[in-house]
Amino acid sequence: MFKKGIGLLIASLLTCSVAFGAIQLSTTVRNARLDAIETAIGASPILRIRTGEPPVNCAAADSGTVLVEMELPSDWMGAASNGSKALSGTWQASAEATGTAGHFRIYDSGDTTCHIQGTVTMSGGGGDLELQNTSIATGQSVTITSFSISDGNS
Numbered sequence: 001m002f003k004k005g006i007g008l009l010i011a012s013l014l015t016c017s018v019a020f021g022a023i024q025l026s027t028t029v030r031n032a033r034l035d036a037i038e039t040a041i042g043a044s045p046i047l048r049i050r051t052g053e054p055p056v057n058c059a060a061a062d063s064g065t066v067l068v069e070m071e072l073p074s075d076w077m078g079a080a081s082n083g084s085k086a087l088s089g090t091w092q093a094s095a096e097a098t099g100t101a102g103h104f105r106i107y108d109s110g111d112t113t114c115h116i117q118g119t120v121t122m123s124g125g126g127g128d129l130e131l132q133n134t135s136i137a138t139g140q141s142v143t144i145t146s147f148s149i150s151d152g153n154s
Contacts, residue, residue: 054103
């Protein structure tokens with residue numbers, strides 16, 4: 001009887017699952033993860049602002065028309081602090097085409113791999129990357145007014 005009881009207990013333990021809640025990370029770990037993003041992508045990456053919705057993920061093919069292409073500064077992001085990291089230096093270039101900015105992609109300096117993508121809105125619009133104006137005309141000077149990434153606890 002004892003062996004049978006232990007066997008049932010072990011069988012029930014093997015089939016049950018336990019939820020432990022959301023994992024929490026220290027600010028130090030979150031900052032290190034953010035700084036690792038800039039290190040992995042490297043110095044002087046390429047930013048392209050495009051029309052339309054972003055692709056499903058960075059591995060998907062490019063979509064939309066390239067409106068602006070710029071090489072970002074060699075130290076393109078500030079040091080992470082409090083689980084957030086913001087653009088560093090001036091992100092500005094002349095537009096290559098006319099259209100409405102919808103999304104962006106950041107590629108390594110070799111222009112071979114998309115590492116970050118997101119939405120584009122006007123300043124204060126809450127997009128992943130913000131511009132002075134999303135209506136872009138060929139030759140227009142385009143300045144990025146806000147870009148940051150964060151690593152928060154859920």
